[in-house]
Amino acid sequence: MLSALLPPPGPPRTLTIATLVNTLGIGLWMALNVIYATTVIGLSPGELGIGLGVASGLRLVLSTPMGHLADRLGPRAVQVWSFGLLVPLTLLLLVVHGFVQYVVVVSLHAVAWGTNRAAQGAMIAGVIPADDRVRVRAYLRAATNVSISVGAAIAGTLLAIGTVEAYRWGVVANVLTYAVAGVITARLPKVAPQPARRGPRLVALRDKPFLAFVVLDGLLSMHYLLLDVVLPLWIVQHTQAPRWMVAALLLANTVSVVLLQVRATKGTEDLRGAANAARWGGVFVAVACVVFSVTGEVSAIAASVLLVLGALAHVLGEVRQAAGSWGIAFGLAPDHAQGQYQGAYSMGIDLGRMLAPLVLTWLALQYGAVGWFVMAAAFGAVGLAMPAVVAWAGDRRPEVAPAVP
Structure with a gap:
């Protein structure tokens, strides 16, 4: 099982470990998200659906421009900064009250996450030879499946405890995974930014x-x-x-x-x-x-x-x-x-x-x-x-x- 998760040492392994840490928090939050929003923040199911829909729509529309940003500034820098933004944006969920504040926070969070995802794709293209890129993506997906399952299991324990404090600790744990994943990503080789080019940007x-x-x-x-x-x-x-x-x-x-x-x-x-x-x-x-x-x-x-x-x-x-x-x-x-x-x-x-x-x-x-x-x-x-x-x-x-x- 371990050989299916970790590629040989070097940038592929660093990318995979960062993904393992990051998606551990994602699995945890996927299982807690709805309960936290309705129980702690006090949203109705309809408000939750609208908020998540707005966030998903913004991420979809802005994913290409954010990917262009990664090309222009360098994917490692953009990915590290996106992890850095995800930390305070996630922490804000601890103090959010009401529908409007929730929509603003989860929308910004979705844009930061979409930026991170596009930058990771550019990072793979920048540090991995062309013949190995798909194989590295496969390692990342294998790691994602394991760590999301582990994160969901941790969330199950917090849900079994069932207190507001337990749910808040889930948010803090998610924040820690973003911070650690950002530190690991910063250890990857730098990919040179692409110069501006004539003609349309996107x-x-x-x-x-x-x-x-x-x-x-x-x-x-x-x-x-x-x-x-x-x-x-x-x-x-x-x-x-x-x-x-x-x-x-x-x-x-x-x-x-x-x-x-x-x-x-x-x-x-x-x-x-x-x-x-x-x-x-x-x-x-x-x-x-x-x-x-x-x-x-x-x-x-x-x-x-x-x-x-x-x-x-x-x-x-x-x-x-x-x-x-x-x-x-x-x-x-x-x-x-x-x-x-x-x-x-x-x-x-x-x-x-x-x-x-x-x-x-x-x-x-x-x-x-x-x-x-x-x-x-x-x-x-x-x-x-x-x-x-x-x-x-x-x-x-x-x-x-x-x-x-």
Whole structure:
């Protein structure tokens, strides 16, 4: 398990350790966020939803400009400063009162976090050779799965205590993870800032073939919410499988991603191989949806077996699609604009995660097996379209504008 988490010593290992620390706090806060906002701050569910929606929208809109900032100032500096901003912004949650203050704080927090994410992508491109970038991203994702689970377990202990003081200590723990991750990130090699160039600044948003990939990848990335949101509701409401299967499938998925993600990067070093990986990712997810569609009409034992088989197909699709999309995003981005291209790439994922709970839950719970077949057709079609779109984007990469004297 340890070998699946830590790459060889050097910048890849430093990046991975920083990610382990950072996502430990994220896992903790993901489990505490809703309870803290409604119990300690006193928000209604509607106010919480509006606040989180505004924050997510701002992060989505500003991710590309913040990535451009990382290119211009240097990704290490921007990432360290974003960690530095996340510390006081998180601490402010201890003194926030009311809806307006909450929206302001979580919106600024979301922008800082989006900036951090785009800068990390540029950092990987700056300190890791091109052939190893996808593999390093795989180590980061494996580490993320483990540390988020550990953070959620710690949050479970705080929730079991159930006091306001315990929840506040959760906020403080999250602050500490940001601070430590920032210190570790500062130890990475410096990446030289990119000079200003003639022409438009946000070239990623003018690169139509790349944006077509971003849209397809965002649609395909909706599958990440299948096991987290859709399948638990499906199992409880539409199958005879025991409810504990929800936790068992989530645990199996986490372990499988840790063990398989690095191996799944094989062959994704070039655009053609990465596009093929994304294609097969979509096909495997489509197969999983077909398997899930029949679990509502069989016995408890048969449903449990089919759920396991479907989850296996899903995780194979998940790790291949993730590896392929990283390879495409790095491969299509010009070296001087990795930050803004990684920021634009994350827009698709954010949009997919915003749409997935509503759309996929509606399809499965409202239409049953038919809804699952619609999902299968959509994921399969997007996956099959990926190589053609990536080939088009590769042929139409924009020319690099000269630097401003």
